[in-house]
Amino acid sequence: MSQVDEKVEDLQDNAGDKYKYGFVTDIETEKAPKGLSRETVRFISAKKNEPEWMLEWRLEAFERWLQMEEPTWPKVTYPEIDFQDAYYYAAPKSNDDRPKSLDEVDPELLRTYEKLGIPLIEQQMLAGVAVDAVFDSVSVVTTFKERLAEDGVIFCPISEALQSHPELVRKYLGTVVPQSDNFYAALNSAVFSDGSCVYIPKGVRCPMELSTYFRINEAETGQFERTLIIAEEGAYCSYLEGCTAPQRDENQLHAAVVELVILKDAEIKYSTVQNWYPGNADGEGGIYNFVTKRADCRGDNAKVSWTQVETGSAVTWKYPSCILRGDNSVGEFYSIAITNNHQQADTGTKMIHLGKNTSSRIISKGISAGKSQSTYRGLVSAHKRAANARNYTQCDSLLIGDTCGAHTVPYIEVNNPSVMIEHEATTSKISEEQLFYTRQRGIDEEAAVALIVNGFCREVMQQLPMEFAVEAQKLVAISLEGSVG
Amino acid sequence: MTLKPVKSAPRSDAESLYLSAAGARADDAPWLAALRKQATEEFSQIGLPHRRMEAWKYTDLRALDRAGFAPAQAGTTVVPPLAHGVGEIDEIVILNGLVVEESLRPERFSGITIMSIRTALTEAPQVLENTIGAARPLDRSSLYALNLSLMNDGLVLIAEKGASHPRPIVLRYVNDSVEPTSVHVRNVIVAGEGAKITLVENREAGTGANFLNAVTDLRLADTAQVNHYKFDQCSSESLTVTLANADLGAEARYENVGLSLGGKAARVETQVRFSGEGGLARLGGVLAGEGRDHIDHTTLARHDVPGCACEEEFRAILTDQARGVFQGQISVAPNAQKTDSRMLMRGLLLSEDASMRCKPELEIYADDVKCAHGTSVGNIDDDALFYMMSRGIPQIEARALLVEAFSKDVVELITDEWVRQQFTRQLTDKLGRIVGDWSS
Numbered sequence: 001m002s003q004v005d006e007k008v009e010d011l012q013d014n015a016g017d018k019y020k021y022g023f024v025t026d027i028e029t030e031k032a033p034k035g036l037s038r039e040t041v042r043f044i045s046a047k048k049n050e051p052e053w054m055l056e057w058r059l060e061a062f063e064r065w066l067q068m069e070e071p072t073w074p075k076v077t078y079p080e081i082d083f084q085d086a087y088y089y090a091a092p093k094s095n096d097d098r099p100k101s102l103d104e105v106d107p108e109l110l111r112t113y114e115k116l117g118i119p120l121i122e123q124q125m126l127a128g129v130a131v132d133a134v135f136d137s138v139s140v141v142t143t144f145k146e147r148l149a150e151d152g153v154i155f156c157p158i159s160e161a162l163q164s165h166p167e168l169v170r171k172y173l174g175t176v177v178p179q180s181d182n183f184y185a186a187l188n189s190a191v192f193s194d195g196s197c198v199y200i201p202k203g204v205r206c207p208m209e210l211s212t213y214f215r216i217n218e219a220e221t222g223q224f225e226r227t228l229i230i231a232e233e234g235a236y237c238s239y240l241e242g243c244t245a246p247q248r249d250e251n252q253l254h255a256a257v258v259e260l261v262i263l264k265d266a267e268i269k270y271s272t273v274q275n276w277y278p279g280n281a282d283g284e285g286g287i288y289n290f291v292t293k294r295a296d297c298r299g300d301n302a303k304v305s306w307t308q309v310e311t312g313s314a315v316t317w318k319y320p321s322c323i324l325r326g327d328n329s330v331g332e333f334y335s336i337a338i339t340n341n342h343q344q345a346d347t348g349t350k351m352i353h354l355g356k357n358t359s360s361r362i363i364s365k366g367i368s369a370g371k372s373q374s375t376y377r378g379l380v381s382a383h384k385r386a387a388n389a390r391n392y393t394q395c396d397s398l399l400i401g402d403t404c405g406a407h408t409v410p411y412i413e414v415n416n417p418s419v420m421i422e423h424e425a426t427t428s429k430i431s432e433e434q435l436f437y438t439r440q441r442g443i444d445e446e447a448a449v450a451l452i453v454n455g456f457c458r459e460v461m462q463q464l465p466m467e468f469a470v471e472a473q474k475l476v477a478i479s480l481e482g483s484v485g
Numbered sequence: 486m487t488l489k490p491v492k493s494a495p496r497s498d499a500e501s502l503y504l505s506a507a508g509a510r511a512d513d514a515p516w517l518a519a520l521r522k523q524a525t526e527e528f529s530q531i532g533l534p535h536r537r538m539e540a541w542k543y544t545d546l547r548a549l550d551r552a553g554f555a556p557a558q559a560g561t562t563v564v565p566p567l568a569h570g571v572g573e574i575d576e577i578v579i580l581n582g583l584v585v586e587e588s589l590r591p592e593r594f595s596g597i598t599i600m601s602i603r604t605a606l607t608e609a610p611q612v613l614e615n616t617i618g619a620a621r622p623l624d625r626s627s628l629y630a631l632n633l634s635l636m637n638d639g640l641v642l643i644a645e646k647g648a649s650h651p652r653p654i655v656l657r658y659v660n661d662s663v664e665p666t667s668v669h670v671r672n673v674i675v676a677g678e679g680a681k682i683t684l685v686e687n688r689e690a691g692t693g694a695n696f697l698n699a700v701t702d703l704r705l706a707d708t709a710q711v712n713h714y715k716f717d718q719c720s721s722e723s724l725t726v727t728l729a730n731a732d733l734g735a736e737a738r739y740e741n742v743g744l745s746l747g748g749k750a751a752r753v754e755t756q757v758r759f760s761g762e763g764g765l766a767r768l769g770g771v772l773a774g775e776g777r778d779h780i781d782h783t784t785l786a787r788h789d790v791p792g793c794a795c796e797e798e799f800r801a802i803l804t805d806q807a808r809g810v811f812q813g814q815i816s817v818a819p820n821a822q823k824t825d826s827r828m829l830m831r832g833l834l835l836s837e838d839a840s841m842r843c844k845p846e847l848e849i850y851a852d853d854v855k856c857a858h859g860t861s862v863g864n865i866d867d868d869a870l871f872y873m874m875s876r877g878i879p880q881i882e883a884r885a886l887l888v889e890a891f892s893k894d895v896v897e898l899i900t901d902e903w904v905r906q907q908f909t910r911q912l913t914d915k916l917g918r919i920v921g922d923w924s925s
Contacts, residue, residue, distance in 0.1 A: 073539055075848075384837075384838075397847075397849070399849070399851075399852035400852070401852060402819065402820075402822070402851055402852045402853070403819065404850075404852070405848070405849060405850040406847075406849050407846070407847060407848045407849060408845075408846060408847040408858070409844070409846045410843075410844065410845060410846070410860070411842075411843070411844050412841070412842065412843040412844070412860055412862060413840070413841070413842050413843075414832065414834065414840060414841045414842075414862040415840040416834075416837070417834035417835065417836060417837060417839065417863075417864045418863075418864055419834075419862065419863065420861075420862075420863045421860070421861060421862045421863065422859075422860070422861050423843075423845070423858075423859065423860040423861070424857075424858075424859050425845075425847060425856075425857065425858050425859075426856075426857050427847060427849050427854060427855075427856045427857070429852040429853060
């Protein structure tokens with residue numbers, strides 16, 4: 001019942017239909033000139049003091065991007081994006097002098113985190129989570145570095161990694177998601193500002209959960225994060241990503257790229273809670289979230305697990321994928337996508353079976369309410385060499401109200417006779433009996449819906465790390481606010 | 486930002502060939518001439534469907550048909566009746582795309598008018614304008630446009646209110662050209678209130694390589710029942726693309742089951758629109774491919790009104806380098822509550838090089854619906870094989886039995902006795918070859 005109590009609190013917090021995290025921190029930022037051109041790319045690269053090869057890599061991506069077309073196949077509609085009418089770089093001004101500790105951090109920033117409910121110090125002490133907090137595009141503070149360094153783990157902003165470990169970045173960057181992979185990945189490759197870089201050495205089990213909070217702050221700034229995680233042979237790491245964004249009326253573009261490299265016997269668990277501003281009840285404003293996430297299981301027995309709770313953004317376009325290259329490698333995808341009001345989500349996964357005895361599991365729960373549209377789009381592909389590959393896919397949709405839509409678009413491609421692929425999909429609604437039963441016991445309708453939906457999502461919730469599970473349950477309740485009655 | 490010009494491939498030989506044959510026909514009514522002109526324009530802009538079009542993602546006709554097939558000339562062969570059908574069916578022959586008028590025998594029908602499109606253009610133009618002129622396919626491909634642009638003939642069948650025809654009406658597509666030729670046929674089937682008919686489209690392999698592009702419009706009035714079956718015998722150099730475009734009134738019943746036995750590319754597309762409450766559609770198909778066959782069954786069921794049901798049951802049995810494609814879409818409009826739909830596709834791959842592509846899609850805008858789909862692709866169950874062999878059934882027979890049993894759910898959808906027999910016979914022949922090849 002705890003989530004119900006929390007929900008009541010949240011409802012009070014949310015009185016007046018305000019986005020809980022809707023505020024803008026007023027800090028001077030340094031911006032690149034508006035618009036996108038070779039000069040913008042050069043500006044960003046110069047700002048970051050990047051090596052020559054990096055600039056060339058970015059420019060190459062930019063050239064490719066110019067040749068590409070914006071994808072139109074997702075089941076989402078939004079006004080045409082004017083890529084020349086946005087800023088591609090914004091960094092907090094205090095960047096030149098990087099703070100060594102929290103005391104040196106701009107107090108305005110710290111207050112922002114407080115409002116977000118991320119008390120950095122407390123979190124460090126209580127939860128043992130190392131936080132690489134990204135404020136707009138520059139990582140401001142990185143904690144627990146010493147502890148991680150003991151084990152040889154590298155966990156730093158990618159811009160820093162480009163200075164301190166350029167060869168590492170050069171070796172892996174773009175090897176999972178090439179520059180010209182898709183329209184938004186190409187855009188990201190050209191103008192990405194920052195993100196995290198994680199390297200877990202051979203045989204090391206990362207001693208703590210690694211976490212990054214992204215936050216889009218500067219108005220009209222596209223956020224282009226680039227995350228690169230490498231797990232060497234036998235390594236393990238769990239990575240958490242969560243986001244909130246301030247309220248504003250203009251749509252903002254977010255095009256991130258996440259690359260995971262998993263070598264022999266290694267494992268990466270990647271969890272996301274995404275709660276960006278979804279626009280108001282009339283569908284105005286909100287974030288456009290076009291993300292390319294991909295994991296490459298390069299060695300035998302490698303394992304990757306994606307868990308995502310998608311509740312925010314006006315438009316979501318996201319397909320965390322697993323390339324199961326090594327024999328016996330395992331890919332998992334657990335997803336909850338909740339859309340309300342005018343939100344649109346087209347999300348799912350790709351499981352590419354290349355190695356022998358590879359297996360994958362997809363559990364997707366889509367919940368649509370209000371006038372929203374939620375689509376599961378997934379590919380399961382077994383190549384010729386993928387003998388004995390196994391896949392199990394389950395995608396369930398829950399509709400709340402009769403003005404929303406829930407869609408399922410699975411693609412299944414099988415090129416080997418020993419492969420076994422199973423796919424199941426169902427669509428349902430919250431039954432009158434369930435609602436009646438809970439209400440009879442004194443639970444109001446909204447709380448009952450939150451309770452039932454949390455139950456519907458349980459299989460995915462269980463996959464979330466402790467820190468996220470609580471927040472995710474709250475998010476489910478908040479997201480569905482006002483969807484019944 | 487308009488930085489990106491849309492890339493369009495240069496026109497292929499095939500596309501040029503089809504366009505050179507397009508143009509108005511002398512006996513076209515003004516509405517048809519206008520439709521043709523528009524369709525030709527459309528085809529000239531889009532060209533043959535290719536893999537960058539979502540609906541043709543897995544059947545790249547532009548790659549499969551590079552050289553093109555010249556439109557067929559009138560045939561001369563006297564087509565002998567089907568061996569298994571004498572007395573039990575009514576045959577209508579379409580030779581090289583033109584209805585053989587002698588094969589239309591109106592005296593065998595009561596309450597049903599049959600004629601060729603050519604005749605209808607002068608004798609019943611209104612019917613054509615109300616059907617072809619008003620057709621709104623759920624997914625209009627450039628091949629549909631090509632059909633509109635090039636079609637010369639086809640069958641018009643109008644069943645009056647309450648008419649019921651006792652025998653299957655078998656529409657035979659026969660081709661006697663030696664050169665590679667294409668045939669573009671348009672059929673119009675109108676079933677009045679409570680009418681009952683059984684229509685079989687029998688695509689025969691023909692002599693040379695050929696391309697059949699057939700569109701059949703079906704209008705089912707309230708409580709009408711149309712059983713529609715398709716048999717495709719397509720040679721390995723030939724292409725078949727057939728589209729059934731059915732519109733169902735209240736409590737209408739539409740059954741569509743196809744048997745595809747191969748071809749360089751065989752695409753069987755069924756589009757069903759539910760326009761009246763209580764409609765029922767049962768769609769099924771067996772894709773049996775060997776060699777380098779490419780077989781594609783695509784369905785689109787669109788629920789525009791509440792309370793309709795759609796059942797889909799498909800099986801693919803593939804060996805050698807055969808490729809199977811199944812795309813099924815069930816779409817439920819916002820007010821189409823109480824929709825009950827299910828779709829099941831199962832594929833059996835019997836060789837190292839056979840492959841299967843599936844895309845079972847649900848698009849749902851109403852909350853009180855039951856929609857489910859299931860897909861599985863794999864090999865013969867070893868446990869089942871072992872079980873049968875342990876009881877003394879030789880391995881080859883056990884395999885044959887299992888493969889045959891695999892397609893049984895589809896065969897059982899067929900209500901017409903004659904059709905079911907033909908279906909079983911043709912499928913068994915084909916499976917005998919497939920399983921035989923596979924065991925050697």
